[in-house]
Amino acid sequence: MTTNITKYSDAISETISIAMAEDDKVLCFGLGVTDPKEVFGTTQGLLQKFGPKRVFDTPCSENAMTGIGIGASMRSFKPIMTHQRLDFFLLAMDQLVNSAAKWHFMFGSQVSIPITIRLILGRGWGQGPTHAQNLQAWFAHIPGLKVVCPSNSADAKGLLMASIFDPNPVVFLEHRWLHNSTSEVPSGYYELPLGKANVVVNGTDLTIVTSSYMVSECLDAATYLQKEHNISCEVIDLRTIKPLDYETIFKSLEKTENILCVETSAGSFSVSSEIISRVMEEEHAQKKYKAGKISLPDMPEPTGYSLTKNYYNNADDVINKVLSMTNNYEITKPIIRHSLHHDIPGDWFKGPF
Amino acid sequence: MNIKNDITFEYSILRAMKKIRAVEEEIASRYSEGKMRCPTHLSIGQEAVPAVLSSFLDKDDLAVSTHRGHAHYLAKGGDLPAMIAEIYGKSTGCSKGKGGSMHLIDRSVGFMGTSAIVGNSIPIGVGLGFALQLEETKNLSVVYFGDGATEEGVYYECLNFAALHKLPVLFVCENNHYSVYSPKAVRQPLNRSISAVASAMGVKSFNLDGNNVVELIDKFSSLVTNIKNGGGPILVECETYRWREHCGPMFDDDLNYRPNKEIEGWRSRDPIKAYIEELMLTPAQIQAINNEIATEVNASFQFAEDSPFPDESEAMLGEFAK
Numbered sequence: 001m002t003t004n005i006t007k008y009s010d011a012i013s014e015t016i017s018i019a020m021a022e023d024d025k026v027l028c029f030g031l032g033v034t035d036p037k038e039v040f041g042t043t044q045g046l047l048q049k050f051g052p053k054r055v056f057d058t059p060c061s062e063n064a065m066t067g068i069g070i071g072a073s074m075r076s077f078k079p080i081m082t083h084q085r086l087d088f089f090l091l092a093m094d095q096l097v098n099s100a101a102k103w104h105f106m107f108g109s110q111v112s113i114p115i116t117i118r119l120i121l122g123r124g125w126g127q128g129p130t131h132a133q134n135l136q137a138w139f140a141h142i143p144g145l146k147v148v149c150p151s152n153s154a155d156a157k158g159l160l161m162a163s164i165f166d167p168n169p170v171v172f173l174e175h176r177w178l179h180n181s182t183s184e185v186p187s188g189y190y191e192l193p194l195g196k197a198n199v200v201v202n203g204t205d206l207t208i209v210t211s212s213y214m215v216s217e218c219l220d221a222a223t224y225l226q227k228e229h230n231i232s233c234e235v236i237d238l239r240t241i242k243p244l245d246y247e248t249i250f251k252s253l254e255k256t257e258n259i260l261c262v263e264t265s266a267g268s269f270s271v272s273s274e275i276i277s278r279v280m281e282e283e284h285a286q287k288k289y290k291a292g293k294i295s296l297p298d299m300p301e302p303t304g305y306s307l308t309k310n311y312y313n314n315a316d317d318v319i320n321k322v323l324s325m326t327n328n329y330e331i332t333k334p335i336i337r338h339s340l341h342h343d344i345p346g347d348w349f350k351g352p353f
Numbered sequence: 354m355n356i357k358n359d360i361t362f363e364y365s366i367l368r369a370m371k372k373i374r375a376v377e378e379e380i381a382s383r384y385s386e387g388k389m390r391c392p393t394h395l396s397i398g399q400e401a402v403p404a405v406l407s408s409f410l411d412k413d414d415l416a417v418s419t420h421r422g423h424a425h426y427l428a429k430g431g432d433l434p435a436m437i438a439e440i441y442g443k444s445t446g447c448s449k450g451k452g453g454s455m456h457l458i459d460r461s462v463g464f465m466g467t468s469a470i471v472g473n474s475i476p477i478g479v480g481l482g483f484a485l486q487l488e489e490t491k492n493l494s495v496v497y498f499g500d501g502a503t504e505e506g507v508y509y510e511c512l513n514f515a516a517l518h519k520l521p522v523l524f525v526c527e528n529n530h531y532s533v534y535s536p537k538a539v540r541q542p543l544n545r546s547i548s549a550v551a552s553a554m555g556v557k558s559f560n561l562d563g564n565n566v567v568e569l570i571d572k573f574s575s576l577v578t579n580i581k582n583g584g585g586p587i588l589v590e591c592e593t594y595r596w597r598e599h600c601g602p603m604f605d606d607d608l609n610y611r612p613n614k615e616i617e618g619w620r621s622r623d624p625i626k627a628y629i630e631e632l633m634l635t636p637a638q639i640q641a642i643n644n645e646i647a648t649e650v651n652a653s654f655q656f657a658e659d660s661p662f663p664d665e666s667e668a669m670l671g672e673f674a675k
Contacts, residue, residue, distance in 0.1 A: 067473075067479070074477070098473055099473060167675070
């Protein structure tokens with residue numbers, strides 16, 4: 001398989017382009033998809049290739065536009081709808097929860113709703129209380145929705161392709177800090193299965209279950225822990241929050257007997273809580289397994305620079321949590337993260353956010 | 354076609370109204386048996402609008418509706434036994450027992466679904482219209498809703514999008530003047546009409562007497578043609594009245610939320626009675642229609658009664674499409 005080093009945001013636009021060429025029922029719309037910035041480059045070139053009937057900007061009407069996508073999908077169109085922040089999409093909860101998630105079930109499986117809803121998650125640079133929420137647990141809580149959260153360019157391509165052609169509504173979560181990341185991406189049509197986690201690193205001492213932006217932080221932490229502390233972490237990238245691949249998690253736990261969940265959302269009532277709860281429901285699990293969780297505080301994200309200093313987690317927090325779970329101690333930070341500023345993905349980053 | 358002289362056409366409208374009335378009356382009379390175990394919103398008094406409108410639609414035209422959707426479903430040609438079976442929660446129901454009275458669908462006649470949430474099906478109907486436009490068909494999408502839905506934000510979002518893209522959508526607001534027990538006067542300013550606001554939004558709008566079959570025939574005939582010819586979306590505000598309680602089989606006039614004079618006024622304007630007088634039918638002709646409908650309605654209830662419940666395991670199936 002040929003691959004190209006591809007930026008995450010380019011992988012998104014490339015995937016949409018391939019899907020639209022593959023199937024003329026695929027549509028792409030949302031606020032800004034045809035504007036000069038093309039949603040951080042994720043919709044670049046689509047208007048020129050596929051024309052204004054299939055690629056178009058929309059009114060600021062999140063709820064109606066979601067319903068309109070649902071209606072079109074009942075005529076076998078496959079709309080990809082884009083929102084520059086998840087937080088704007090909250091106005092569309094009625095259409096997401098009462099329509100998209102329900103119409104297949106409540107009409108006795110006579111209609112399906114093949115829509116993909118791209119939501120971008122903000123972080124840092126003063127994104128604040130209403131531009132940085134990852135409400136993945138809300139979406140995963142609703143029967144009838146699939147929830148996907150790719151951590152790298154290749155997964156973004158494979159999972160977005162699968163989401164577009166899945167006959168169900170899919171909430172597709174893109175972390176803004178990943179848009180500039182690069183990785184080897186298979187060229188041409190490429191699909192990954194929804195509901196299947198990826199064991200990124202094999203290990204024997206502890207299983208780290210993570211997703212989205214925190215995967216790269218966990219991978220760096222795992223490398224350091226192996227090298228400096230001889231602790232072998234298995235790192236599982238969930239790829240999909242719903243359906244959730246418990247099989248892969250349980251298989252890993254049989255080996256490691258320790259689980260650390262690391263996520264980009266608030267901790268209470270979270271995906272991590274759900275996974276740990278499910279693990280603990282298993283017979284003998286409570287005696288056998290040790291569980292931990294790294295998440296955001298149960299507080300709105302403050303906007304000011306100083307107040308966000310300890311709000312987010314990075315590889316150093318993962319290292320210390322693993323050390324405390326396995327060896328009962330922590331070490332002084334910074335450990336491997338020495339960025340000048342905590343509110344940007346790296347000192348190279350100049351925005352936009 | 355000269356509609357005025359086509360008695361078959363007029364007969365079909367009368368028959369459609371009488372069938373809706375008969376079905377709803379039968380539901381009301383049997384509801385206390387406790388076999389129809391779901392919230393049920395009857396359309397008695399509001400039969401004229403869907404009966405007339407549907408006479409200008411074909412099965413490739415689409416429609417969505419609301420919690421009070423029996424009349425829209427039946428007028429569009431929705432399968433009657435399947436609707437009754439659905440209300441009974443049977444496996445032969447139009448939604449296989451998973452939807453109930455508020456979630457009716459019959460794709461074979463273009464009836465695409467109803468919703469229990471106020472305003473919820475409006476964008477879906479607009480999306481269907483958007484799909485029809487993309488498909489370059491000559492069909493249209495009908496979106497039924499009540500006066501309450503015009504207080505939802507999504508309604509204005511939808512008028513805007515339909516106007517912006519000149520969609521083949523007919524917005525049909527059945528203004529029965531009440532949202533449950535709340536009169537329109539406590540919800541919207543006096544002297545501001547729903548149709549005037551829609552006009553200001555860029556959607557051509559008309560205020561119609563929803564109980565006047567003759568007027569409705571005249572208007573719907575040209576409005577449907579207008580949309581099919583690419584004229585863009587249209588809204589009709591049809592004033593009408595629900596005779597019975599908001600939800601359930603009873604009359605609730607003892608609650609005194611509607612003035613007696615108002616109730617009497619609307620009941621004296623029964624669209625079916627008025628249209629029978631208009632057509633000058635003989636008692637024998639009316640009896641023939643009634644008999645035919647009674648046979649159909651009774652057979653439908655019998656079908657529902659005789660049908661099996663879905664297996665309990667069905668509750669755990671159908672979360673996702675394969």
